[in-house]
Amino acid sequence: MQKYNSVVFPFTRFNKLNDLRVRDNFVGKKVISLNELRALLPSGNFSKLMQRGGNPADKIFNLFLHPQIRFGPKRFVLEKKSHWLAKINGFVKSRRPLLFTILGFPGKAPVPLKTNRSLPDFGEILALQRLFDLTQIIKKIYKPGAKVIIVTEGVLGDFIGLDPQETRAYEKQLAFFAKKLGWHKALDFLPLRDLTKLKNFEVFFKKNISLLKRGKNRSAAQKKFQAAFNSVFHLVNCRGFALDIIADAYQTRPKTKKGRHLRNQLIQKASQAVWQYLAFLKTRDDLRFLEKRASQALALTVSPKPYRLGFNLVSKTNKLLPHHGVPLGTEIRYLIDIRRSNKKFIQIYLKADKENLPFLYLLKK
Numbered sequence: 302m303q304k305y306n307s308v309v310f311p312f313t314r315f316n317k318l319n320d321l322r323v324r325d326n327f328v329g330k331k332v333i334s335l336n337e338l339r340a341l342l343p344s345g346n347f348s349k350l351m352q353r354g355g356n357p358a359d360k361i362f363n364l365f366l367h368p369q370i371r372f373g374p375k376r377f378v379l380e381k382k383s384h385w386l387a388k389i390n391g392f393v394k395s396r397r398p399l400l401f402t403i404l405g406f407p408g409k410a411p412v413p414l415k416t417n418r419s420l421p422d423f424g425e426i427l428a429l430q431r432l433f434d435l436t437q438i439i440k441k442i443y444k445p446g447a448k449v450i451i452v453t454e455g456v457l458g459d460f461i462g463l464d465p466q467e468t469r470a471y472e473k474q475l476a477f478f479a480k481k482l483g484w485h486k487a488l489d490f491l492p493l494r495d496l497t498k499l500k501n502f503e504v505f506f507k508k509n510i511s512l513l514k515r516g517k518n519r520s521a522a523q524k525k526f527q528a529a530f531n532s533v534f535h536l537v538n539c540r541g542f543a544l545d546i547i548a549d550a551y552q553t554r555p556k557t558k559k560g561r562h563l564r565n566q567l568i569q570k571a572s573q574a575v576w577q578y579l580a581f582l583k584t585r586d587d588l589r590f591l592e593k594r595a596s597q598a599l600a601l602t603v604s605p606k607p608y609r610l611g612f613n614l615v616s617k618t619n620k621l622l623p624h625h626g627v628p629l630g631t632e633i634r635y636l637i638d639i640r641r642s643n644k645k646f647i648q649i650y651l652k653a654d655k656e657n658l659p660f661l662y663l664l665k666k
Contacts, residue, residue, distance in 0.1 A: 304620075305373040307606040308528040312535060313620045315414065315635060318548040323640045328665050329647040335481055338423070338651060341661070343631060346434040346616075357443040358389040361399070364438065365610050372613045373605025381607055388599050392445075399439060399447035402591055403432065403601040403612065404493070406475060407454035408468040409624050411461070411538035414547055414637045416627050419467050420474050420654070423661040424623030424633050428614045429479055429488060435612070436487040449488050450595050451475070456494040456581065460574035462538030465494075474655065481653070496581070496590050505587050509580035526575050533578070534571040539563065544637070629662045 304311045350367055362385055364370055365378050378385070392399045406425065409418050432449045440446035453475065455468030472492055479485045496502060513522040539547050542563060549560025550567060585591065591598065603622065605611030615622060621633040629639060629646075639646060645665035654660050 309532045310603045312532040326645045328645045332650045347438045360442045373611030398445045400598040401449045402595050402598045404452045407457040408471040420656045424628040433484040452491050460577045505584045509583040529575045537567045537570045
Protein backbone atom coordinates (compact mmCIF):
# COMPACT_ATOMS: atom_id res chain seq x y z
CA MET A 302 0.00 0.00 0.00
CA GLN A 303 1.14 3.56 -0.71
CA LYS A 304 2.37 5.52 2.26
CA TYR A 305 -0.19 8.18 3.15
CA ASN A 306 -0.87 10.83 5.78
CA SER A 307 -4.39 12.06 6.59
CA VAL A 308 -3.21 15.63 7.28
CA VAL A 309 -0.51 16.35 4.68
CA PHE A 310 1.22 14.52 1.83
CA PRO A 311 3.85 12.16 3.31
CA PHE A 312 7.31 13.59 3.87
CA THR A 313 10.20 11.96 1.99
CA ARG A 314 13.57 12.05 3.72
CA PHE A 315 16.72 13.36 2.09
CA ASN A 316 19.44 10.84 1.31
CA LYS A 317 22.94 11.16 2.79
CA LEU A 318 22.89 14.77 3.91
CA ASN A 319 26.43 14.29 5.20
CA ASP A 320 27.63 14.12 1.56
CA LEU A 321 26.90 17.33 -0.33
CA ARG A 322 29.62 17.08 -2.97
CA VAL A 323 28.02 18.95 -5.86
CA ARG A 324 29.06 17.77 -9.33
CA ASP A 325 26.54 19.64 -11.51
CA ASN A 326 26.97 17.22 -14.39
CA PHE A 327 24.95 19.34 -16.82
CA VAL A 328 26.19 18.50 -20.30
CA GLY A 329 23.64 20.28 -22.44
CA LYS A 330 21.10 23.07 -22.52
CA LYS A 331 18.02 23.36 -24.71
CA VAL A 332 15.33 26.03 -24.98
CA ILE A 333 11.92 24.80 -26.08
CA SER A 334 8.52 26.29 -26.90
CA LEU A 335 5.20 25.43 -25.29
CA ASN A 336 4.33 23.30 -28.32
CA GLU A 337 7.55 21.34 -27.92
CA LEU A 338 6.81 21.00 -24.21
CA ARG A 339 3.36 19.63 -25.02
CA ALA A 340 5.02 16.80 -26.95
CA LEU A 341 6.86 15.74 -23.77
CA LEU A 342 3.64 15.21 -21.81
CA PRO A 343 2.42 11.66 -21.18
CA SER A 344 -0.44 10.68 -23.47
CA GLY A 345 -3.71 10.08 -21.63
CA ASN A 346 -2.91 9.18 -18.03
CA PHE A 347 -6.22 7.37 -17.50
CA SER A 348 -7.49 6.80 -21.05
CA LYS A 349 -7.04 3.01 -20.92
CA LEU A 350 -8.79 2.43 -17.60
CA MET A 351 -11.59 -0.13 -17.67
CA GLN A 352 -14.90 1.59 -16.95
CA ARG A 353 -16.62 -0.85 -14.60
CA GLY A 354 -20.26 -0.59 -13.50
CA GLY A 355 -23.65 -0.17 -15.10
CA ASN A 356 -24.95 3.39 -14.87
CA PRO A 357 -22.80 6.55 -15.15
CA ALA A 358 -22.71 7.18 -11.38
CA ASP A 359 -21.41 3.68 -10.67
CA LYS A 360 -18.80 3.95 -13.40
CA ILE A 361 -17.57 7.31 -12.11
CA PHE A 362 -17.46 6.04 -8.53
CA ASN A 363 -15.48 2.99 -9.61
CA LEU A 364 -12.82 5.21 -11.17
CA PHE A 365 -11.79 6.24 -7.66
CA LEU A 366 -11.17 2.64 -6.70
CA HIS A 367 -8.59 2.21 -9.46
CA PRO A 368 -4.98 2.34 -8.18
CA GLN A 369 -3.89 4.69 -10.98
CA ILE A 370 -6.34 7.29 -9.66
CA ARG A 371 -6.82 6.36 -6.02
CA PHE A 372 -4.32 7.53 -3.41
CA GLY A 373 -4.65 5.86 -0.04
CA PRO A 374 -6.72 2.94 1.24
CA LYS A 375 -9.59 1.63 -0.87
CA ARG A 376 -11.68 1.30 2.30
CA PHE A 377 -11.88 5.09 2.67
CA VAL A 378 -13.74 5.17 -0.65
CA LEU A 379 -15.87 2.06 -0.14
CA GLU A 380 -16.96 2.96 3.40
CA LYS A 381 -18.60 6.14 2.09
CA LYS A 382 -19.95 4.67 -1.15
CA SER A 383 -23.52 5.83 -0.53
CA HIS A 384 -22.26 9.35 0.19
CA TRP A 385 -20.27 9.53 -3.04
CA LEU A 386 -23.01 8.00 -5.19
CA ALA A 387 -25.54 10.48 -3.80
CA LYS A 388 -23.22 13.37 -4.67
CA ILE A 389 -22.47 12.04 -8.16
CA ASN A 390 -26.16 11.37 -8.85
CA GLY A 391 -26.99 14.91 -7.77
CA PHE A 392 -25.07 16.13 -10.82
CA VAL A 393 -26.05 13.28 -13.17
CA LYS A 394 -29.80 13.63 -12.59
CA SER A 395 -29.69 17.33 -13.44
CA ARG A 396 -27.29 16.76 -16.35
CA ARG A 397 -24.68 19.13 -14.92
CA PRO A 398 -20.90 18.70 -15.15
CA LEU A 399 -19.52 17.10 -12.00
CA LEU A 400 -17.64 19.50 -9.77
CA PHE A 401 -14.53 18.57 -7.79
CA THR A 402 -12.25 20.52 -5.49
CA ILE A 403 -8.66 19.79 -4.51
CA LEU A 404 -6.45 21.64 -2.06
CA GLY A 405 -2.80 22.04 -3.07
CA PHE A 406 -0.15 23.94 -5.04
CA PRO A 407 1.13 26.18 -2.19
CA GLY A 408 4.14 27.51 -4.11
CA LYS A 409 7.67 26.23 -4.60
CA ALA A 410 9.39 25.11 -1.43
CA PRO A 411 11.83 27.86 -0.33
CA VAL A 412 14.44 25.21 0.42
CA PRO A 413 17.57 25.20 -1.81
CA LEU A 414 18.09 21.47 -1.24
CA LYS A 415 14.72 20.88 -2.91
CA THR A 416 14.49 23.45 -5.70
CA ASN A 417 15.92 26.78 -6.82
CA ARG A 418 12.68 27.92 -8.46
CA SER A 419 9.81 30.08 -7.25
CA LEU A 420 7.49 29.57 -10.24
CA PRO A 421 5.83 26.36 -11.53
CA ASP A 422 7.80 24.03 -13.76
CA PHE A 423 7.12 20.82 -15.70
CA GLY A 424 6.26 19.05 -12.45
CA GLU A 425 3.24 21.27 -11.82
CA ILE A 426 2.19 20.88 -15.45
CA LEU A 427 2.22 17.09 -15.04
CA ALA A 428 -0.01 17.41 -11.96
CA LEU A 429 -2.42 19.73 -13.77
CA GLN A 430 -2.53 17.28 -16.65
CA ARG A 431 -3.58 14.45 -14.33
CA LEU A 432 -6.47 16.56 -13.06
CA PHE A 433 -7.44 17.46 -16.62
CA ASP A 434 -7.22 13.82 -17.71
CA LEU A 435 -9.55 12.87 -14.85
CA THR A 436 -12.19 15.23 -16.28
CA GLN A 437 -11.70 13.71 -19.73
CA ILE A 438 -12.23 10.10 -18.69
CA ILE A 439 -15.36 11.20 -16.83
CA LYS A 440 -16.51 12.90 -20.03
CA LYS A 441 -16.23 9.54 -21.82
CA ILE A 442 -18.62 8.07 -19.26
CA TYR A 443 -20.90 11.07 -18.80
CA LYS A 444 -21.20 13.60 -21.62
CA PRO A 445 -21.49 16.80 -19.52
CA GLY A 446 -18.06 15.90 -18.11
CA ALA A 447 -16.46 17.42 -15.04
CA LYS A 448 -14.60 20.44 -13.73
CA VAL A 449 -11.95 20.68 -11.01
CA ILE A 450 -11.55 23.75 -8.84
CA ILE A 451 -7.95 23.86 -7.62
CA VAL A 452 -7.90 25.58 -4.24
CA THR A 453 -4.38 26.96 -4.20
CA GLU A 454 -2.66 27.02 -0.81
CA GLY A 455 -0.47 30.06 -1.35
CA VAL A 456 -1.50 31.32 2.07
CA LEU A 457 0.64 28.53 3.57
CA GLY A 458 3.60 30.53 2.23
CA ASP A 459 2.71 33.33 4.65
CA PHE A 460 3.20 30.92 7.54
CA ILE A 461 6.53 29.47 6.34
CA GLY A 462 8.17 32.80 5.46
CA LEU A 463 7.35 33.44 1.80
CA ASP A 464 6.45 36.82 0.35
CA PRO A 465 2.74 36.76 -0.65
CA GLN A 466 3.72 38.33 -3.98
CA GLU A 467 5.75 35.20 -4.77
CA THR A 468 2.90 32.81 -4.11
CA ARG A 469 0.48 34.98 -6.08
CA ALA A 470 2.88 34.93 -9.03
CA TYR A 471 3.06 31.14 -8.71
CA GLU A 472 -0.74 30.86 -8.74
CA LYS A 473 -1.00 33.22 -11.71
CA GLN A 474 1.50 31.13 -13.67
CA LEU A 475 -0.46 27.93 -12.96
CA ALA A 476 -3.54 29.52 -14.54
CA PHE A 477 -1.42 30.75 -17.45
CA PHE A 478 -0.20 27.25 -18.26
CA ALA A 479 -3.70 25.76 -17.90
CA LYS A 480 -5.00 28.25 -20.45
CA LYS A 481 -2.11 27.88 -22.88
CA LEU A 482 -2.41 24.10 -22.81
CA GLY A 483 -6.16 24.23 -23.41
CA TRP A 484 -7.17 22.89 -20.00
CA HIS A 485 -8.78 26.05 -18.61
CA LYS A 486 -12.38 25.03 -19.28
CA ALA A 487 -11.94 21.95 -17.10
CA LEU A 488 -9.59 23.46 -14.48
CA ASP A 489 -10.32 26.56 -12.45
CA PHE A 490 -8.35 28.18 -9.63
CA LEU A 491 -9.53 29.51 -6.29
CA PRO A 492 -6.96 31.00 -3.91
CA LEU A 493 -7.52 29.76 -0.37
CA ARG A 494 -6.26 33.21 0.62
CA ASP A 495 -9.68 34.59 -0.38
CA LEU A 496 -10.94 33.20 2.91
CA THR A 497 -9.30 36.18 4.63
CA LYS A 498 -11.75 38.50 2.85
CA LEU A 499 -14.77 36.99 4.59
CA LYS A 500 -16.47 38.78 7.43
CA ASN A 501 -15.35 37.57 10.86
CA PHE A 502 -12.34 35.73 9.45
CA GLU A 503 -9.92 37.18 12.02
CA VAL A 504 -12.26 36.40 14.90
CA PHE A 505 -12.64 32.76 13.88
CA PHE A 506 -8.96 32.34 12.99
CA LYS A 507 -7.66 33.59 16.34
CA LYS A 508 -10.30 31.61 18.23
CA ASN A 509 -9.38 28.43 16.37
CA ILE A 510 -5.66 28.78 17.11
CA SER A 511 -6.53 29.00 20.81
CA LEU A 512 -9.00 26.09 20.66
CA LEU A 513 -6.55 23.84 18.84
CA LYS A 514 -3.82 24.46 21.39
CA ARG A 515 -5.90 24.53 24.57
CA GLY A 516 -9.45 23.36 23.78
CA LYS A 517 -11.18 20.19 24.91
CA ASN A 518 -10.16 18.43 21.69
CA ARG A 519 -6.50 19.37 22.03
CA SER A 520 -5.45 15.70 22.09
CA ALA A 521 -6.83 15.17 18.56
CA ALA A 522 -5.34 18.52 17.51
CA GLN A 523 -1.94 17.46 18.82
CA LYS A 524 -2.09 14.30 16.70
CA LYS A 525 -2.76 16.43 13.62
CA PHE A 526 0.11 18.70 14.64
CA GLN A 527 2.51 15.76 14.87
CA ALA A 528 1.31 14.38 11.53
CA ALA A 529 1.99 17.70 9.79
CA PHE A 530 5.10 18.91 11.61
CA ASN A 531 7.83 17.03 9.74
CA SER A 532 6.56 18.13 6.33
CA VAL A 533 6.17 21.76 7.40
CA PHE A 534 9.55 21.78 9.18
CA HIS A 535 11.17 20.92 5.83
CA LEU A 536 9.16 23.65 4.08
CA VAL A 537 10.13 26.64 6.23
CA ASN A 538 12.06 29.23 4.26
CA CYS A 539 15.82 28.71 4.57
CA ARG A 540 16.96 30.51 1.42
CA GLY A 541 20.17 32.43 1.93
CA PHE A 542 21.80 29.73 4.06
CA ALA A 543 24.64 27.59 2.76
CA LEU A 544 23.64 24.07 1.73
CA ASP A 545 25.85 22.46 4.36
CA ILE A 546 24.26 24.56 7.11
CA ILE A 547 20.74 23.60 5.98
CA ALA A 548 21.76 19.95 5.77
CA ASP A 549 23.26 20.13 9.26
CA ALA A 550 20.10 21.79 10.62
CA TYR A 551 18.03 18.92 9.23
CA GLN A 552 20.00 16.46 11.36
CA THR A 553 18.48 15.53 14.73
CA ARG A 554 21.75 16.58 16.35
CA PRO A 555 23.49 19.26 14.26
CA LYS A 556 27.28 19.25 14.47
CA THR A 557 27.84 22.99 14.01
CA LYS A 558 26.77 26.04 15.95
CA LYS A 559 25.18 27.55 12.82
CA GLY A 560 23.32 24.31 12.16
CA ARG A 561 21.98 24.20 15.72
CA HIS A 562 20.91 27.84 15.53
CA LEU A 563 19.11 27.33 12.21
CA ARG A 564 17.44 24.15 13.46
CA ASN A 565 16.06 25.98 16.49
CA GLN A 566 14.72 28.70 14.19
CA LEU A 567 13.09 26.15 11.88
CA ILE A 568 11.47 24.29 14.77
CA GLN A 569 10.04 27.51 16.18
CA LYS A 570 8.73 28.73 12.82
CA ALA A 571 7.37 25.31 11.81
CA SER A 572 5.52 24.92 15.11
CA GLN A 573 3.83 28.27 14.66
CA ALA A 574 3.11 27.54 11.00
CA VAL A 575 1.42 24.19 11.70
CA TRP A 576 -0.96 25.70 14.26
CA GLN A 577 -1.73 28.58 11.88
CA TYR A 578 -2.36 26.19 9.01
CA LEU A 579 -4.64 23.90 11.03
CA ALA A 580 -6.54 26.92 12.35
CA PHE A 581 -6.88 28.28 8.82
CA LEU A 582 -8.42 25.01 7.60
CA LYS A 583 -10.77 24.92 10.59
CA THR A 584 -11.82 28.50 9.84
CA ARG A 585 -12.39 27.51 6.21
CA ASP A 586 -14.85 24.89 7.40
CA ASP A 587 -16.48 27.09 10.05
CA LEU A 588 -17.20 29.81 7.46
CA ARG A 589 -18.27 27.23 4.85
CA PHE A 590 -15.84 28.75 2.37
CA LEU A 591 -15.82 25.84 -0.09
CA GLU A 592 -19.54 25.15 0.23
CA LYS A 593 -20.23 28.74 -0.84
CA ARG A 594 -17.72 28.75 -3.69
CA ALA A 595 -18.17 25.18 -4.96
CA SER A 596 -21.59 23.95 -3.87
CA GLN A 597 -22.03 20.16 -3.76
CA ALA A 598 -18.49 19.55 -5.04
CA LEU A 599 -16.76 16.23 -4.46
CA ALA A 600 -13.56 16.74 -2.49
CA LEU A 601 -10.32 15.28 -3.89
CA THR A 602 -7.26 15.16 -1.66
CA VAL A 603 -3.61 14.10 -1.39
CA SER A 604 -4.14 13.39 2.32
CA PRO A 605 -6.73 10.58 2.26
CA LYS A 606 -9.45 10.36 4.87
CA PRO A 607 -13.18 9.57 5.00
CA TYR A 608 -15.32 12.01 2.99
CA ARG A 609 -12.30 12.86 0.83
CA LEU A 610 -11.42 11.03 -2.38
CA GLY A 611 -7.69 10.30 -2.32
CA PHE A 612 -6.25 11.27 -5.71
CA ASN A 613 -2.83 10.51 -7.21
CA LEU A 614 -1.75 14.02 -8.13
CA VAL A 615 1.55 12.52 -9.23
CA SER A 616 2.28 9.11 -10.75
CA LYS A 617 2.53 6.20 -8.32
CA THR A 618 6.30 6.02 -8.75
CA ASN A 619 6.66 9.56 -7.41
CA LYS A 620 7.21 10.21 -3.70
CA LEU A 621 7.27 14.00 -3.99
CA LEU A 622 4.68 16.57 -4.97
CA PRO A 623 5.86 19.04 -7.65
CA HIS A 624 6.42 21.99 -5.31
CA HIS A 625 8.88 19.95 -3.24
CA GLY A 626 11.42 19.44 -6.01
CA VAL A 627 12.31 19.65 -9.69
CA PRO A 628 11.22 17.40 -12.59
CA LEU A 629 13.60 14.79 -13.95
CA GLY A 630 11.53 13.66 -16.90
CA THR A 631 8.18 12.76 -15.34
CA GLU A 632 9.68 12.09 -11.89
CA ILE A 633 10.06 14.70 -9.15
CA ARG A 634 13.46 14.77 -7.46
CA TYR A 635 15.18 16.90 -4.87
CA LEU A 636 17.50 19.29 -6.72
CA ILE A 637 20.43 18.33 -4.51
CA ASP A 638 20.15 14.71 -5.69
CA ILE A 639 20.50 15.81 -9.31
CA ARG A 640 23.35 18.20 -8.55
CA ARG A 641 25.46 15.60 -6.74
CA SER A 642 24.70 12.69 -9.08
CA ASN A 643 27.38 11.00 -11.18
CA LYS A 644 24.91 10.80 -14.05
CA LYS A 645 24.75 13.43 -16.79
CA PHE A 646 21.77 15.72 -17.37
CA ILE A 647 20.38 18.07 -19.98
CA GLN A 648 18.79 21.28 -18.73
CA ILE A 649 15.58 22.22 -20.53
CA TYR A 650 14.48 25.85 -20.48
CA LEU A 651 11.05 27.11 -21.56
CA LYS A 652 10.60 30.23 -23.68
CA ALA A 653 7.35 31.11 -21.89
CA ASP A 654 8.98 30.78 -18.45
CA LYS A 655 9.46 33.98 -16.46
CA GLU A 656 12.37 32.48 -14.51
CA ASN A 657 15.74 32.00 -16.16
CA LEU A 658 16.14 28.58 -14.57
CA PRO A 659 15.74 25.02 -15.87
CA PHE A 660 12.09 24.09 -16.36
CA LEU A 661 12.89 20.40 -16.72
CA TYR A 662 15.87 18.05 -16.47
CA LEU A 663 16.43 15.08 -18.75
CA LEU A 664 18.87 12.25 -18.26
CA LYS A 665 21.60 12.17 -20.90
CA LYS A 666 21.44 8.81 -22.67
